[in-house]
Amino acid sequence: xxxxxxxxxxxxxxxxxxxxxxxxxxxxxxxxxxxxxxxxxxxxxxxxxxxxxxxxxxxxxxxxxxxxxxxxxxxxxxxxxxxxxxxxxxxxxxxxxxxxxxxxx
Amino acid sequence: xxxxxxxxxxxxxxxxxxxxxxxxxxxxxxxxxxxxxxxxxxxxxxxxxxxxxxxxxxxxxxxxxxxxxxxxxxxxxxxxxxxxxxxxxxxxxxxxxxxxxxxxxxxxxxxxxxxxxxxxxxxxxxxxxxxxxxxxxxxxxxxxxxxxxxxxxxxxxxxxxxxxxxxxxxxxxxxxxxxxxxxxxxxxxxxxxxxxxxxxxxxxxxxxxxxxxxxxxxxxxxxxxxxxxxxxxxxxxxxxxxxxxxxxxxxxxxxxxxxxxxxxxxxxxxxxxxxxxxxxxxxxxxxxxxxxxxxxxxxxxxxxxxxxxxxxxxxxxxxxxxxxxxxxxxxxxxxxxxxxxxxxxxxxxxxxxxxxxxxxxxxxxxxxxxxxxxxxxxxxxxxxxxxxxxxxxxxxxxxxxxxxxxx
Numbered sequence: 001x002x003x004x005x006x007x008x009x010x011x012x013x014x015x016x017x018x019x020x021x022x023x024x025x026x027x028x029x030x031x032x033x034x035x036x037x038x039x040x041x042x043x044x045x046x047x048x049x050x051x052x053x054x055x056x057x058x059x060x061x062x063x064x065x066x067x068x069x070x071x072x073x074x075x076x077x078x079x080x081x082x083x084x085x086x087x088x089x090x091x092x093x094x095x096x097x098x099x100x101x102x103x104x105x
Numbered sequence: 106x107x108x109x110x111x112x113x114x115x116x117x118x119x120x121x122x123x124x125x126x127x128x129x130x131x132x133x134x135x136x137x138x139x140x141x142x143x144x145x146x147x148x149x150x151x152x153x154x155x156x157x158x159x160x161x162x163x164x165x166x167x168x169x170x171x172x173x174x175x176x177x178x179x180x181x182x183x184x185x186x187x188x189x190x191x192x193x194x195x196x197x198x199x200x201x202x203x204x205x206x207x208x209x210x211x212x213x214x215x216x217x218x219x220x221x222x223x224x225x226x227x228x229x230x231x232x233x234x235x236x237x238x239x240x241x242x243x244x245x246x247x248x249x250x251x252x253x254x255x256x257x258x259x260x261x262x263x264x265x266x267x268x269x270x271x272x273x274x275x276x277x278x279x280x281x282x283x284x285x286x287x288x289x290x291x292x293x294x295x296x297x298x299x300x301x302x303x304x305x306x307x308x309x310x311x312x313x314x315x316x317x318x319x320x321x322x323x324x325x326x327x328x329x330x331x332x333x334x335x336x337x338x339x340x341x342x343x344x345x346x347x348x349x350x351x352x353x354x355x356x357x358x359x360x361x362x363x364x365x366x367x368x369x370x371x372x373x374x375x376x377x378x379x380x381x382x383x384x385x386x387x388x389x390x391x392x393x394x395x396x397x398x399x400x401x402x403x404x405x406x407x408x409x410x411x412x413x414x415x416x417x418x419x420x421x422x423x424x425x426x427x428x429x430x431x432x433x434x435x436x437x438x439x440x441x442x443x444x445x446x447x448x449x450x451x452x453x454x455x456x457x458x459x460x461x462x463x464x465x466x467x468x469x470x471x472x473x474x475x476x477x478x479x480x481x482x483x484x485x486x487x488x489x490x491x492x493x494x495x496x497x498x499x500x501x502x503x504x505x506x507x508x509x510x511x512x
Contacts, residue, residue: 026241026244028151028166028240028241028243028244029238029240029241029242030141030142030144030148030149030166030240030241031141031142031149031238031241032241033142034141034142035141037185057244057245058244061244061245061247064245065245065317068233068316068317069232069233069245070232070233070234070236070242070245070246070317070318070338071231071232071233071234071235071236071238071241071242071245072232072241072242074232088231088232088233089231089232089236089238089241090228090231090232095201
């Protein structure tokens with residue numbers, strides 16, 4: 001899994017081919033930390049079908065807000081430079097992420 | 106039986122973790138099931154300044170990590186999983202992935218989650234400026250203007266915390282000017298904080314924004330007047346709701362869904378306990394949840410010793426069993442015990458004698474209706490065959506009662 005930040009977000013996410021799944025997280029967000037192992041497991045399962053990335057919002061606040069992320073955790077799905085789907089703080093779970101990945105690949 | 110544990114704890118907040126510490130330290134095989142990360146709501150509160158002994162420099166997540174390490178250091182096992190079904194009497198819990206665990210006792214510590222307000226825009230803008238967790242999301246609002254809805258401890262405490270990040274924090278409070286429900290110390294701090302403003306007699310009517318929060322509509326509860334106010338974020342602290350949906354119909358809950366227990370944390374089901382914020386209780390803090398956990402673990406240990414000991418030694422016994430309910434604290438008992446023991450020993454190995462301290466085994470004593478000390482209850486093949494209360498006990502009476510049972 002790659003780490004994305006303000007300097008590589010355009011290249012790795014917006015200009016990438018195919019589906020890109022980004023985990024917006026923060027070190028103070030316990031729910032994010034709890035979700036991380038699931039996200040990593042799902043990333044492993046679908047590594048050949050989509051690109052998985054994580055974004056530490058603590059150093060990339062402006063970027064997160066520009067992506068309309070103001071609460072954590074958020075799993076956002078991008079394709080062709082556009083955000084096509086998103087799971088917000090109340091929707092993120094191992095099951096919902098995997099279901100959305102399956103739906104979009 | 107597979108996956109059999111002495112204590113199964115559901116929920117890894119301070120209540121569950123304290124129960125795990127006490128259970129594991131008592132050498133009980135202790136399992137804690139947590140659906141996310143341990144720490145519960147306490148891990149979403151950054152400033153933790155009222156847990157005794159940890160004044161300055163302690164954070165909610167930090168304290169909860171210490172609780173977790175403490176529990177595992179004594180051998181408690183922590184697994185990740187969401188409990189979706191339970192059988193209270195059988196003491197089994199089933200996880201979402203189908204895994205089943207069997208316990209000799211169950212301790213439910215499911216905790217609570219912030220209550221949502223249910224106003225238009227709230228659900229759609231969650232994570233887009235609407236938040237219930239300042240610790241999680243405060244960073245995003247650095248130098249921005251935000252509102253906090255609520256006037257209790259959580260609202261005022263988190264409002265103070267948010268001023269470390271935000272340009273301004275406006276607290277929307279429902280009471281008259283100057284009246285808050287929060288603890289006086291928190292109130293004073295908020296009133297002194299130059300970054301905190303208050304709007305009184307008001308509540309939220311709507312949250313507006315295209316993709317992210319742009320404004321809130323406030324309603325004055327006295328005049329019903331509506332005012333729109335621009336803001337970048339809304340933090341909502343209007344109480345909590347217990348996460349007890351999976352317990353509905355399984356253990357007694359009150360009308361709001363909180364677990365009903367007695368002082369030993371016992372629910373209406375034997376060997377099943379409830380602790381922490383999800384319990385009907387006066388105060389919901391880390392310290393009270395932890396205290397609940399300690400009480401429940403000790404009560405669970407006692408339950409195991411009492412119930413299982415009785416089951417194995419008395420109910421499963423093939424020979425007749427004379428169970429002597431007594432207590433060494435009673436002088437009548439002390440006086441009578443030698444003659445009782447001598448009368449019973451006359452039967453040698455044909456019967457079994459089992460002494461039970463009624464003070465330590467109140468549950469068993471109550472079940473068999475023992476109200477006087479001493480009382481001898483004679484069991485045969487798991488059933489009560491006869492009984493002699495204090496005034497009836499003589500060597501001859503013991504002889505007369507036991508002899509027919511020997512055939």
